Structures are given as C-alpha cells and as structure tokens.
Amino acid sequence: MNPAQMAKIMNQMGIKNEPIEASRVIVEKPDGSKLVIENPQVTLIDMQGQKSLQVAGDFVEEAGxxxxxxxxxxxxxxxxxxxxxxxxxxxxxxxxxxxxxxxxxxxx
Missing domain, CATH: 1.10.8 (Helicase, Ruva Protein; domain 3)
Incomplete structure (x- = not known):
C-alpha cells in the first residue's frame, strides 16, 4: 500500500498525522541515562483526540x-x-x- 492510500485510510478512520521537523530528540530515563536520536523522523498522531508522538531514527544511549x-x-x-x-x-x-x-x- 502506498503512503497516499495509507494516509487516506487513516484520515477516514479519524486518525490524523502531522510530520514535525526536529533535529534531535532526547528521552531522559528515570535512571539518569538518555536516549539521543539525531535527525529523527517525528510524527504527531491525533487519534480521537488522544495525541501521541512517533519517533524513528538511529539512537545512542548516554550513561546517566x-x-x-x-x-x-x-x-x-x-x-x-x-x-x-x-x-x-x-x-x-x-x-x-x-x-x-x-x-x-x-x-x-
């Protein structure tokens, strides 16, 4: 299925996605360590009013x-x-x- 068809189906189901420009994403973990994603692909997904982020890319883990x-x-x-x-x-x-x-x- 091509991306255009997928977007159309998601839109019909009430799922909206919007790309977000980001140069870096950092996830801070409870133990103090961090996941650092450089040049990520970030998408904001709005499904029936509940928003979530999808982050894709290569990451490195930094010690806490x-x-x-x-x-x-x-x-x-x-x-x-x-x-x-x-x-x-x-x-x-x-x-x-x-x-x-x-x-x-x-x-x-």
Whole structure:
C-alpha cells in the first residue's frame, strides 16, 4: 500500500498525522541515562483526540550520572589500591567529583 492510500485510510478512520521537523530528540530515563536520536523522523498522531508522538531514527544511549559516578569510584579505587569503595565515594564527594583531587586526598 502506498503512503497516499495509507494516509487516506487513516484520515477516514479519524486518525490524523502531522510530520514535525526536529533535529534531535532526547528521552531522559528515570535512571539518569538518555536516549539521543539525531535527525529523527517525528510524527504527531491525533487519534480521537488522544495525541501521541512517533519517533524513528538511529539512537545512542548516554550513561546517566549514576553510571558515570560508579565508573569514577572504580577509577579512584584502581588508582589507590588500598582505598575501599566507601572511602573512594567519600573522597569523590568531598572533592565535588574531581577524580584527581579525590585520588590525591586518599594518597595522603
């Protein structure tokens, strides 16, 4: 079925769709990670008064703050072998996330 026929059938069923120009769509997930879709195809679908978005395209997943924080803790622990996870987390907290400062404080 060609797109024109499909649009006609959808219109007869009371389903309206409208393309939306977008250069990027970002979906923020509860864990802090993000799905980033560059150059997406976005369509607004209105079906009997209920609106929804359809997004298509290639996406990449970006790690959230929690994931980045854990990798920072792991890096501090690897750099200062005697540091426990709790000590590494505390050092990072006191250094406002500055990895180098956290490592230096644990080496004292």
């Amino acid at each position: 703050k929690e994931d980045k924080g854990q990798s920072d803790v792991d890096l501090v622990m690897q750099s200062v072998l005697s540091a426990s996870r709790e000590a590494a987390e505390q050092a990072l907290k006191e250094a406002d996330g500055d990895i180098a400062q956290a490592i230096m404080s644990l080496e004292k």
